[in-house]
Amino acid sequence: MTYCVGMLLDAGLVFLSDSRTNAGVDHINTFRKMSVFERPGERVLVLMGAGNLAITQTLVNLLRERLAAEGPNLYSVPNLFEAARHIGDCLREVHARDAEALNEFGIEFNPSFILGGQILGDIPRLFQIYSAGNFIEATRDTPYFQIGEAKYGKPIIDRVIRPETRLDEAAKCALISMDSTIRSNLSVGLPLDLLIMKTNALRVESHTRIDADNAYFDMIRSRWGESLREAFHALPSPEWVPSAD
Amino acid sequence: MTYCVGMLLDAGLVFLSDSRTNAGVDHINTFRKMSVFERPGERVLVLMGAGNLAITQTLVNLLRERLAAEGPNLYSVPNLFEAARHIGDCLREVHARDAEALNEFGIEFNPSFILGGQILGDIPRLFQIYSAGNFIEATRDTPYFQIGEAKYGKPIIDRVIRPETRLDEAAKCALISMDSTIRSNLSVGLPLDLLIMKTNALRVESHTRIDADNAYFDMIRSRWGESLREAFHALPSPEWVPSAD
Numbered sequence: 485m486t487y488c489v490g491m492l493l494d495a496g497l498v499f500l501s502d503s504r505t506n507a508g509v510d511h512i513n514t515f516r517k518m519s520v521f522e523r524p525g526e527r528v529l530v531l532m533g534a535g536n537l538a539i540t541q542t543l544v545n546l547l548r549e550r551l552a553a554e555g556p557n558l559y560s561v562p563n564l565f566e567a568a569r570h571i572g573d574c575l576r577e578v579h580a581r582d583a584e585a586l587n588e589f590g591i592e593f594n595p596s597f598i599l600g601g602q603i604l605g606d607i608p609r610l611f612q613i614y615s616a617g618n619f620i621e622a623t624r625d626t627p628y629f630q631i632g633e634a635k636y637g638k639p640i641i642d643r644v645i646r647p648e649t650r651l652d653e654a655a656k657c658a659l660i661s662m663d664s665t666i667r668s669n670l671s672v673g674l675p676l677d678l679l680i681m682k683t684n685a686l687r688v689e690s691h692t693r694i695d696a697d698n699a700y701f702d703m704i705r706s707r708w709g710e711s712l713r714e715a716f717h718a719l720p721s722p723e724w725v726p727s728a729d
Numbered sequence: 730m731t732y733c734v735g736m737l738l739d740a741g742l743v744f745l746s747d748s749r750t751n752a753g754v755d756h757i758n759t760f761r762k763m764s765v766f767e768r769p770g771e772r773v774l775v776l777m778g779a780g781n782l783a784i785t786q787t788l789v790n791l792l793r794e795r796l797a798a799e800g801p802n803l804y805s806v807p808n809l810f811e812a813a814r815h816i817g818d819c820l821r822e823v824h825a826r827d828a829e830a831l832n833e834f835g836i837e838f839n840p841s842f843i844l845g846g847q848i849l850g851d852i853p854r855l856f857q858i859y860s861a862g863n864f865i866e867a868t869r870d871t872p873y874f875q876i877g878e879a880k881y882g883k884p885i886i887d888r889v890i891r892p893e894t895r896l897d898e899a900a901k902c903a904l905i906s907m908d909s910t911i912r913s914n915l916s917v918g919l920p921l922d923l924l925i926m927k928t929n930a931l932r933v934e935s936h937t938r939i940d941a942d943n944a945y946f947d948m949i950r951s952r953w954g955e956s957l958r959e960a961f962h963a964l965p966s967p968e969w970v971p972s973a974d
Contacts, residue, residue, distance in 0.1 A: 635880030639909040643954050644961050652966035660961070664884040680970050690969055700967050707964055709888050715956035716889050716905070721897035722945050724935055725925050 485671035486517055486632035488532040489641065489658050490598040492610035492622045495651045496682040496689070497600045500658040501532045502666070504673035518677040519544050521551075521558045524687040527603040529558055529567055530679055534632035535595035535615070536586075539578060543595065546574045564609035565621075568599055572617030579617070596631045601681065608683050636668045637661030651680055651689075659694075659704050676701070730916035731762055731877035733777040734886065734903050735843040737855035737867045740896045741927040741934070742845045745903040746777045747911070749918035763922040764789050766796075766803045769932040772848040774803055774812055775924055779877035780840035780860070781831075784823060788840065791819045809854035810866075813844055817862030824862070841876045846926065853928050881913045882906030896925055896934075904939075904949050921946070 488501040501517040517540070521529040531547075533540030550557040550570075561567045575595070583593040593615055600610040610622040612629040622629060624647050630638065637660075644657045655678060665672050675695040682689045694701050721727065733746040746762040762785070766774040776792075778785030795802040795815075806812045820840070828838040838860055845855040855867035857874040867874060869892050875883065882905075889902045900923060910917050920940040927934045939946050966972065 635913070636884055638913045639881055639884075640957065640961070642913060643957050650966075650972050652968075652970040652972045653962075655970045656964060656966045657961065659967070660964075668880070668883045668887060678967075682971065689971060692969060700969075704964065708960075711960035711963060712885065712888050712957075715953075715960045716885070716902065717898075718956060719901060719905075719949065719952055721895075721901045722904070722923075723897075724937060724945075725897040725900045726927065726934060727895050727897045 485669065486534040487630070487634065487637065487662060487665045487672045488517060488534055488598055488632055489628060489630045489637070489661060490530075490532065490600045490610050491628040491645055491654050491658065492600065492608060492647070493627065493649055493651065493654055494647050494683065496680065496685070497530070497602075497608055497610065498651060498654045498658055499530050499532060499598070499600060499677070499679040500655075500662055501677045502662065502672045503675050503677065504671060516677060518679060520679065520688060520691070522688055523559060525604075526686060527559070527601065528681055528686060528688055529564070529599065529601035529603075530681070531571070532598045532631065533595055534597070536591060536593075539582065539593065539595045540597070542578050542582070543571070543575055543597075546577065547571065550574070561603070563603055563606040564599070564601060564611065567601075567603075568611040568613060568619045571597065571599060571613055572619060575613065575615070576617040579615075598629050598631055602683070602686060604686060608681070633665055633669050633672050637665040640664065651682070655680060656704070659701055660708050663701075663705050663708055730914065731779040732875070732879065732882065732907060732910045732917045733762060733779055733843055733877055734873060734875045734882070734906060735775075735777065735845045735855050736873040736890055736899050736903065737845065737853060737892070738872065738894055738896065738899055739892050739928065741925065741930070742775070742847075742853055742855065743896060743899045743903055744775050744777060744843070744845060744922070744924040745900075745907055746922045747907065747917045748920050748922065749916060761922060763924060765924065765933065765936070767933055768804060770849075771931060772804070772846065773926055773931060773933055774809070774844065774846035774848075775926070776816070777843045777876065778840055779842075781836060781838075784827065784838065784840045785842075787823050787827070788816070788820055788842075791822065792816065795819070806848070808848055808851040809844070809846060809856065812846075812848075813856040813858060813864045816842065816844060816858055817864060820858065820860070821862040824860075843874050843876055847928070847931060849931060853926070878910055878914050878917050882910040885909065896927070900925060901949070904946055905953050908946075908950050908953055
């Protein structure tokens, strides 16, 4: 499995992905799930994929191939909406080529993607793209998307992230959300890719590879659990339940 | 969907279930998912079910029918292990009768159950019973089971619950776990059933129906979110991420 989250804030965009892929628990590997298409000063597009790795990699390869070909591509599309359509179209090509063959082996065509970024002349935008090549866009009411193993890490995001949230706070929230996911699910794991993009900067602000040696994530891992336990113990217990025998 | 959690502690057992069932978002109803088989001083068995309501109700009806019939039943089995086997057997009867017909309508035979309790002469025990009628037992390493929409509410349980946890603290943890689930998933809803059983009491200690008017759960709902946000803001943000423009 995978866990990726993208957040659309007034101040910019935050992307976080893990890198674990598995085909059964005895076949676990590390692959980046985040692809960056950047022309500094003109556009930055970030794509994260979840689902069957052969499918998500094929899509990314197809998108890169198109960069050098005639027709629309991620360096030529005029805005993020057209980028999402282009990715949807390419995904449908992958589906047309591979889905039936995969189906014969009982493999579902189930990839999903988060696309975010900004293109000169447009605002920063964030999309979630489904297996069928259709997609939805984040709004101020729901300023984030998750793909993959999303549920463990959703409650903290629901409670903290607003469009006004600062980039560093949002990055912290994404990392806490990832920590909760990693703790509860073996199939999500380090290293992580954390990418930050400021609104109107039109370039990647920071792109950090977080592995087991990262002091900040290590602090999150130990102190968040502690903070949760403290918050837990600070709340009163139900009086109608006996505290001991 | 459903969310149920059962916890096996040194001090006793805690059971919590929601009561929402749905067949699509336009058909939502309230049904109890917790059944109690009690002979005060001799045995208490608590069964919670998730999955297709027609299946889980049929199982409970069958179990109640057997109480008056020849052969093993939940009032005659000598220990919880035999109770789990009996429930598994009855579930296989339901499967034999209904699974094929359901399958023709595209309905999966997917129920799951948590069984816990104590029978005189045995220690308190907790089981999770699968659709196939097989089951596993909770241990000191994993002293709880969840069924249904389990992921949202798992991180807090993983961080707090130990066999030594007090009953009132465990009840609080179960309710926080339920709150996180209800917030993130429309298909889990009030009222809740919270049942507490002390070790060796061989009777139900308390059984509380928690609805929207319950002051304690209301406090949990407002204060836990606040506590989480406070804990969040108390942690430092990553320094390498810009805090603002």
